[in-house]
Amino acid sequence: MTGPVEVPAGPLLLRPWRAGDAPAVLVGLTDPVARVWSDPGGLSTLDDARAWVARRADRSSGRHAGWAVVDAAGGGLVGSVNVHAIDREQGDAEIGYWTVPAARGRGVAPIAVDAAVRWAFASLPVDRIELVHAVENTASGRVAEKAGFTFEGRLRRSYRYGDGVKHDELLWARLADDDDPDLSTRS
Template sequence: MRAPDELPAGPLLLRPWRAGDLDAVWSAMQDPALRAWSATPLDGSRETAEEWLARRLDVDDRPFVPWAVADAADGGLLGSVALHSVDLEQGDAEVGYWTVPAARGRGLAARAVDAAVRWGFAALPVDRVELVHAVDNPASGRVAAKAGFTLEGRLRRSFRYADGVKHDELLWARLADDDAPDLSTRS
């Protein structure tokens, strides 16, 4: 599955990953918060960054649509967003994302998630997208709410994060016919 070449999203540009993103990805993976809440074990090594990026460069035969989230003005890498676990038969997908520390608290993650989800609803036969995060990561809950997702419930001991412990998670979902979120504020 392939994403469009570029997807404008206000001050952001969602674009395909490039081999030249390696240094920025490796730098981002030094962030303890990114490593703690990643679905993929990240040790901060350059080799892990290379493997992570390689999986995003080779997506043709996978139910996975990844984008690099870049600053639309200067092209600097601000994060990642992806539709994954895309199930065309059921019409479902999940969304995952991260941002570099300097991009946090400005509503950029919600804008990137919203853009990816809108693209999924328009380009794929998908009418439900889920966002799941650890209960102990309330920032992701704020992103989900701002991006128009509805909290549906708590999944007990549902996912093992980087600390090796299975954490409870919160399940949010957005349907294709839900109201569009108001992204005009930072909160």
């Protein structure tokens, strides 16, 4: 896998993680919504956030590619997007993301997810990317739909989230030859 790259995405920029991102990550992942759905593993201190950033910045395994999602104009952190579980033999991967509270409802996540998916299809030997979220996390369903994913089914009690409960999840996928979404009409 190529080293960290910047991916322009209209009003956003996907850029490699930096050590200086840790304070903003701490704020973003200690938000109550992120605590439940992003399951950061109990992140609660600046040292935890530094370790999280270091793991996201390290692409040496070839199994993930992650970015800090920042405002292209001001550079402030608005979220994270990560193509992970990259399986070169099967040609598939998964995608995960989160946004800071102030960025929610502004169309940030669909733009970031779409940009990361386009990068993955152009740069990796994958032709399928899955997005999975808890049934109760309806905002992630809207993100999946807007980012061009197709709903494929429900996974029963498939993942234990930050609330300690195993939730049913909804499975979405986007294929390399699917039509790209039109994010110009995002709301």
